[in-house]
Amino acid sequence: MTSSTTELTTxxxxxxxxxxxxxxxxxxxxxxxxxxxxxxxxxxxxxQNRESGLARRRLDVMVNAIGTSDRTGIIVCQxxxxxxxxxxxxxxxAVNGAxxxxxxxxxxxxxxxxxxxxxxxxxxxxxxxDQSNTGRGVPVVHVDFVDGADNLDILLLxxxxxSENMSFLKMLTPADGQAGIKKFVLDSVVAAGPKPCPxxxxxxxxxxxxxxxxxxxxxxxxxxxGEPHPExxxxxxxxxxxxxxxxxxxxxxxxxGVTTSFxxxxxxxxxxxxxxxxxxxxxCWRGERARATIHADGRVEYxx
Amino acid sequence: MATDTGPKRxxxxxxxxxxxxxxxxxxxxxxxxxxxxxxxxxxRFFDEGRRVPADLRGGIFLHTAPSVRRRPDSGFDPVSVGTxxxxxxxxxxxxxxxxxxxxxxxxxxxxSDESSAAFREHNGVYLSIVGGAASVQTEQIEQIEDxxxxxxxxxxxxKFRVRDFGPLFVTMDSTGASSYRMVGEQAEARLAAAYxxxxxxxxxE
Numbered sequence: 289m290t291s292s293t294t295e296l297t298t299x300x301x302x303x304x305x306x307x308x309x310x311x312x313x314x315x316x317x318x319x320x321x322x323x324x325x326x327x328x329x330x331x332x333x334x335x336q337n338r339e340s341g342l343a344r345r346r347l348d349v350m351v352n353a354i355g356t357s358d359r360t361g362i363i364v365c366q367x368x369x370x371x372x373x374x375x376x377x378x379x380x381x382a383v384n385g386a387x388x389x390x391x392x393x394x395x396x397x398x399x400x401x402x403x404x405x406x407x408x409x410x411x412x413x414x415x416x417x418d419q420s421n422t423g424r425g426v427p428v429v430h431v432d433f434v435d436g437a438d439n440l441d442i443l444l445l446x447x448x449x450x451s452e453n454m455s456f457l458k459m460l461t462p463a464d465g466q467a468g469i470k471k472f473v474l475d476s477v478v479a480a481g482p483k484p485c486p487x488x489x490x491x492x493x494x495x496x497x498x499x500x501x502x503x504x505x506x507x508x509x510x511x512x513x514g515e516p517h518p519e520x521x522x523x524x525x526x527x528x529x530x531x532x533x534x535x536x537x538x539x540x541x542x543x544x545g546v547t548t549s550f551x552x553x554x555x556x557x558x559x560x561x562x563x564x565x566x567x568x569x570x571x572c573w574r575g576e577r578a579r580a581t582i583h584a585d586g587r588v589e590y591x592x
Numbered sequence: 593m594a595t596d597t598g599p600k601r602x603x604x605x606x607x608x609x610x611x612x613x614x615x616x617x618x619x620x621x622x623x624x625x626x627x628x629x630x631x632x633x634x635x636r637f638f639d640e641g642r643r644v645p646a647d648l649r650g651g652i653f654l655h656t657a658p659s660v661r662r663r664p665d666s667g668f669d670p671v672s673v674g675t676x677x678x679x680x681x682x683x684x685x686x687x688x689x690x691x692x693x694x695x696x697x698x699x700x701x702x703x704s705d706e707s708s709a710a711f712r713e714h715n716g717v718y719l720s721i722v723g724g725a726a727s728v729q730t731e732q733i734e735q736i737e738d739x740x741x742x743x744x745x746x747x748x749x750x751k752f753r754v755r756d757f758g759p760l761f762v763t764m765d766s767t768g769a770s771s772y773r774m775v776g777e778q779a780e781a782r783l784a785a786a787y788x789x790x791x792x793x794x795x796x797e
Contacts, residue, residue, distance in 0.1 A: 353725035362727040366674025406659040467792045482701045485723040532786040536779040
């Protein structure tokens with residue numbers, strides 16, 4: 289087994305920006321699949337100490353997998369996922385958005401060849417796979433603008449299918465209230481059972497339209513474990529649901545134990561007077577994500 | 593529980609007495625041969641009725657689709673061999689046991705009560721691996737010894753030579769016991785208390 293080291297692009301300039309962005313995208317894909325974020329490592333380690341018996345043995349293997357990937361460069365999970373980018377463009381950072389998106393996509397295809405990554409992306413009807421981990425609409429790219437900022441922030445989530453398949457949306461009625469929201473989240477976690485590879489992060493989207501609600505649920509899973517929502521009402525909902533979920537006994541890998549989820553994160557948007565949408569998007573125990581921030585002076589900083 | 597004495601070490605193929613002795617809660621490691629299969633492999637076996645020139649009796653199937661690197665001598669080296677969600681391949685369990693003589697299926701997430709009945713009737717077991725820990729599994733594969741149906745890449749029938757493969761946990765056994773059924777029923781039963789804790793009123797439906 290040879291480990292493939294990732295060459296990180298650490299500086300860029302206006303002349304080479306789009307070529308560098310493709311290389312940064314490639315590096316982010318490899319990094320996300322091999323180097324789990326520190327908050328995930330902390331949560332896995334804390335769960336290992338909390339669990340006993342066979343549940344603890346399962347956490348031991350997760351800790352071992354993280355260490356094995358650190359040592360060898362082998363990706364942690366074989367599922368290379370479906371790539372989702374969350375890009376924040378500072379209004380003072382000069383970039384051509386169309387070329388940026390093209391570069392991100394190109395980087396994913398490069399990494400697939402360079403690191404012999406399995407191509408997991410197919411046409412939805414013909415199931416045709418062009419072996420690039422890209423295709424029409426993939427990678428998914430979400431773009432936000434940050435007023436006054438002079439940097440470009442790129443977060444990559446290569447989302448595994450085991451957990452993405454455990455996604456749920458319900459258009460509740462206003463009369464269902466908060467109780468209806470909570471019941472739907474608990475029922476979703478029970479329905480998902482072992483399939484999303486627990487311990488999980490449960491992302492909840494509240495409000496918006498149906499599509500915005502689902503996007504908020506996914507965005508919620510990106511928040512580092514241990515960071516509650518800044519607004520007390522939302523933070524309280526998160527804490528109450530986490531406690532209730534961990535009393536269900538689903539446990540690591542859905543085989544029993546006290547750690548079904550590491551965290552519950554919710555994000556919200558205002559909605560219509562006659563609507564009460566709620567979405568659940570679940571992240572598996574690995575919580576893979578990688579971030580690059582490109583500063584105004586051309587420095588490229590990597591994180592999670 | 594096997595945790596008191598450490599994992600049981602088994603070689604392959606598995607004999608029927610060994611399979612019958614395994615119980616939910618046992619922890620195992622395997623030395624020998626494990627066969628990699630996925631959706632397309634099982635469709636070819638059972639929907640298309642094709643067979644390979646290899647003796648699979650007493651064998652172990654692993655639900656996987658590996659990343660591999662082709663060697664100059666036309667063999668393959670493993671890049672990442674992980675385990676996929678088993679439930680998608682649930683409808684093939686009985687045929688794997690009855691028609692091919694497979695003794696154990698390794699996967700993640702478990703199989704249905706119908707598969708549990710098949711394990712009871714045909715003396716088979718389901719062994720769960722820790723999902724998402726592919727880097728550990730990949731290092732336990734000594735060699736890819738053979739590949740059948742390469743046109744299905746990466747969903748070919750893979751013959752993996754393994755050492756210290758595990759830990760694997762018996763979660764469905766030949767008596768019909770299933771950890772998934774037990775944990776699922778327990779979670780359903782605890783839901784009522786969780787609803788109450790969160791102030792959710794549920795009418796009897």
